[in-house]
Amino acid sequence: MTHYDVVINGGGMAGAVLALGLSQLKHSNGLALRIALIEKSRPEHNLHPGFDARSIAIAGHSQYLLQQLGLWPLFAELATPITDIQVSDRGHFGQVNLQATDYNLPALGYVIELNPIGQVLYQQLLQTPAIDLFCPTHIQSWQQAQDAVTITLSDSSEKQGAAGHRQFTTGLLVGADGNHSAISRQLNLPRRQFDYQQSAIIANVQTAQHHQHRAFERFTAQGPVALLPMSQGRSSLVWCVSNARAEQLMALNEDDFLSELQQAFGYRLGRFIRTGTRHCYPLVLDEVPKPWHHRVVLVGNAAHLLHPIAGQGFNLGLRDVAALIEQTRQTLSFARTNAPAPGSSNKPSLNDSACSEQALANIGGYQMLSRYGQARQGDQANLVGITSALALLFSNNDPLLAAGRNMGLNIMAACGALKHTLAWQAMGKR
Ligand SMILES: Cc1cc2nc3c(=O)[nH]c(=O)nc-3n(C[C@H](O)[C@H](O)[C@H](O)COP(=O)(O)OP(=O)(O)OC[C@H]3O[C@@H](n4cnc5c(N)ncnc54)[C@H](O)[C@@H]3O)c2cc1C
The missing domain is CATH 3.50.50.60 (FAD/NAD(P)-binding domain)
Known part of the structure; x- marks a missing residue:
């Protein structure tokens, strides 16, 4: 044999x-x-x-x-290449920016x-x-x-x-x-299994402004929205929401979906112009x-x-x-x-x-x-x-948790060492 x-x-x-x-x-x-x-x-x-x-x-x-x-x-x-990562919390001032140049690197990571x-x-x-x-x-x-x-x-x-x-x-x-x-x-x-009772909606989106190799992670009351830079100025959307909300978002026509996305993400990349096919993944x-x-x-x-x-x-x-x-x-x-x-x-x-x-x-x-x-x-x-901790912390609408998150982002922005820890995690170094 x-x-x-x-x-x-x-x-x-x-x-x-x-x-x-x-x-x-x-x-x-x-x-x-x-x-x-x-x-x-x-x-x-x-x-x-x-x-x-x-x-x-x-x-x-x-x-x-x-x-x-x-x-x-x-x-x-x-x-x-991803040269910058911006982490922010919708409705709050907390924000952290990571830049590859701060670490003398050509990129913090890459999108494939x-x-x-x-x-x-x-x-x-x-x-x-x-x-x-x-x-x-x-x-x-x-x-x-x-x-x-x-x-x-x-x-x-x-x-x-x-x-x-x-x-x-x-x-x-x-x-x-x-x-x-x-x-x-x-x-x-x-x-070990755990159902987050959430789904991730993914789609390729076109925005009015070029991403300039910036990635965004924005925490919203309905769950985190991530945009990753892609070829031809497009961005890849990953939007994690409750299962019920995902069902609603998947059922919307393109214009209504883009308008909901605009509200959640804001205008960091200008207007959302177009989206490709949406796909939905249950999260466990x-x-x-x-x-x-x-x-x-x-x-x-x-x-x-x-x-x-x-x-x-x-x-x-x-x-x-x-x-x-x-x-x-x-x-x-x-x-x-x-x-x-x-x-x-x-x-x-x-x-x-x-x-x-x-x-x-x-x-x-x-x-x-x-x-x-x-x-x-x-x-x-x-x-x-x-x-698991991030998923629970950042998908939670509790005002106390939101305040804690916002404070955490502000402290991280102000404190070099913590920011470097986040950058190290993003780059996959342990
Ligand atoms: C929305 C979303 C966003 C993500 N974003 C990121 C990210 O930004 N960064 C990151 O690192 N990861 C990310 N991931 C995770 C990443 O996509 C996966 O971890 C990775 O693709 C898994 O690869 P895998 O080869 O282990 O498994 P799979 O991709 O599941 O591949 C398994 C393969 O096995 C084959 N197969 C299955 N059953 C059989 C069988 N019985 N016999 C023969 N073949 C079989 C399948 O056809 C498939 O080709 C994301 C995941 C999701 C859902």
Whole structure:
């Protein structure tokens, strides 16, 4: 039966970046890892669950991680830099402005449109010899054993660019299949869930004034409104409101929707002129606090679905991906450095090929996954706590909380250290 060193289920942002990052690792005999990526939707499908109409802000630190993985050139042409971030509270004076120039940086972060980047990543996956892409298909069944996971694909399986096979084994199965992950469902690990009773409305909007690479987060009585700078002077709107309000806003015609938006956001970018199609996402927290199990690990939204208030979901997922690649790299080099030198002991020495085999067998093993778990647990727990607290604090109309928020923004504006902490968070540095 064919064996892959790593099998990734789900080729959204997390799964695609993981596959491309892992494909650059080499084991001691100089060969690349063998990687399979299984994805249920074709990228050209405009309702692709991983690459839909959303635009997301990636923090400066995420740009650095993508650069380290050699993948930033794929993103760079499609990325709009954010040079300024303005945080304000509607009806109050509190306001904080963050500027990249204060930190001698070209940008605090970048905005990426998911649909076009999905096409670029898909082409790159097809052109990477170390990766076998199975798309569109899904796993029919899988079983964990001591040294491997056995996977059977559904009957309709189709391997892109070559004749496919339906059954294979792997040392590590990665669930990168988003919220409602099939891998997570079968593992049945403990999870924490919370329904915010809110929805996010997203749309691309055209304003009278060019955004000049400024991003805005404005807290309103009805929930936070974020505008992110996009190509052609457009901005990407993320407006979080109660479910009932979202239903009303989605039902409005374009003019009425723009007029409600104008009232909530004000005239920082002049008049709202046009909006593209609106999409609505129900907002829930869904977290697997310990997202790994024998030879299986969950990354990205499969491990944690966050409220988008701080724009951190993919930034966190990318840190999962970078950590998993780093643990794999260490596992590959560990077997080599720990192999007895030829003639140094009574044990038979390992030649390069035996070293390689041992290292490959250790990918997905207990030691690697527990090191990965230790590296990731704190970050995930922190961000889940921060985004939940922000979502509750900033979506609340209580006058006391509003006064506290406003005071907080004023103090932050006046106090350099606190402002820098906010800037550090925005850039994804911890
Ligand atoms: C309104 C909104 C705004 C956001 N803004 C930001 C932001 O500014 N910054 C930020 O960092 N994050 C943001 N996020 C979060 C970010 O979009 C997600 O964290 C990220 O896109 C998740 O990527 P993923 O690959 O982990 O999961 P997904 O995008 O869910 O990808 C999962 C993939 O798995 C595939 N799949 C699912 N089931 C199966 C199966 N059974 N078999 C095979 N394949 C399967 C799907 O087709 C999909 O391609 C936002 C989210 C929302 C909703």
